[in-house]
Amino acid sequence: xxxxxxxxxxxxxxxxxxxxxxxxxxxxxxxxxxxxxxxxxxxxxxxxxxxxxxxxxxxxxxxxxxxxxxxxxxxxxxxxxxxxxxxxxxxxxxxxxxxxxxxxxxxxxxxxxxxxxxxxxxxxxxxxxxxxxxxxxxxxxxxxxxxxxxxxxxxxxxxxxxxxxxxxxxxxxxxxxxxxxxxxxxxxxxxxxxxxxxxxxxxxxxxxxxxxxxxxxxxxxxxxxxxxxxxxxxxxxxxxxxxxxxxxxxxxxxxxxxxxxxxxxxxxxxxxxxxxxxxxxxxxxxxxxxxxxxxxxxxxxxxxxxxxxxxxxxxxxxxxxxxxxxxxxxxxxxxxxxxxxxxxxxxxxxxxxxxxxxx
Ligand code: FE2
Numbered sequence: 001x002x003x004x005x006x007x008x009x010x011x012x013x014x015x016x017x018x019x020x021x022x023x024x025x026x027x028x029x030x031x032x033x034x035x036x037x038x039x040x041x042x043x044x045x046x047x048x049x050x051x052x053x054x055x056x057x058x059x060x061x062x063x064x065x066x067x068x069x070x071x072x073x074x075x076x077x078x079x080x081x082x083x084x085x086x087x088x089x090x091x092x093x094x095x096x097x098x099x100x101x102x103x104x105x106x107x108x109x110x111x112x113x114x115x116x117x118x119x120x121x122x123x124x125x126x127x128x129x130x131x132x133x134x135x136x137x138x139x140x141x142x143x144x145x146x147x148x149x150x151x152x153x154x155x156x157x158x159x160x161x162x163x164x165x166x167x168x169x170x171x172x173x174x175x176x177x178x179x180x181x182x183x184x185x186x187x188x189x190x191x192x193x194x195x196x197x198x199x200x201x202x203x204x205x206x207x208x209x210x211x212x213x214x215x216x217x218x219x220x221x222x223x224x225x226x227x228x229x230x231x232x233x234x235x236x237x238x239x240x241x242x243x244x245x246x247x248x249x250x251x252x253x254x255x256x257x258x259x260x261x262x263x264x265x266x267x268x269x270x271x272x273x274x275x276x277x278x279x280x281x282x283x284x285x286x287x288x289x290x291x292x293x294x295x296x297x298x299x300x301x302x303x304x305x306x307x308x309x310x311x312x313x314x315x316x317x318x319x320x321x322x323x324x325x326x327x328x329x330x331x332x333x334x335x336x337x338x339x340x341x342x343x344x345x346x347x348x349x350x351x352x353x354x355x356x357x358x359x
Pocket of ligand 1: 165248250327337
């Protein structure tokens, strides 16, 4: 499978117009395209937003009897499609279906005056999370079905550059079936595994396997809950999302301090990190370039592996349900996912889970 990277992530939401506004004003994404009644879409409305190499599509239903409305009704606002860039959408689709993928959209040519794209879609292990294969050829816009949004809207970028990884939460006992899907259908391989000993707190626990495509541009850590004395945060997600789905999207920055300052100024809320986390940090991670006091003030977490270190922070859920959130990450050599921070993070998450009465 010649997967070249993530082309875009499509969210199904209750109100695409307002979600578009949120990602613009809070996260600094630039709206570049629109599809809806004015472009011949009778049942849905979509906005495309961009920041460096990250592209989001937010879509909502404008009629009651729609699969989009059903998806949002069941799962809340969240990710429907992780679309992947390929050279040949038809060939990739055919190969995936031969290997057992469930077809959702046969290869379809989307044509306009200035060229065409080809889109084909398969279900992931869950039919409510899909993967489109997007073939762009020479077409330079997002899609011929979209109207470009004039360049007059003011947007202040927040320094987010690309998608680092996307984490999927799955039901207890289903991890290996998901791993099998990505290995056998998509040719991914397993990069790392974290057991419940690596990732547990006094209360809750999870296991995680990291899958990536052959060239490493696409990374999907997959989490399943594990038995703890209280409810795992993965189980809380599954209860409110009503099934498996995307838990978080990690967005890269080259300057996490500036990015987090800007996001905070825009009103983005982050998980609180206990002060005690920073007391023992120096011993755990050694020397770093950043001022520890600044990192502590901004609640940024740090972790180290044999290749270097990374800085990361997690937003609060982006929706009313305690489901999807973003991670902001800056890598300084480290290739991991901050597993040394899992415990610190989870304790922070659990304080919030307790406040919601779900621990
Ligand atoms: Fe992550």
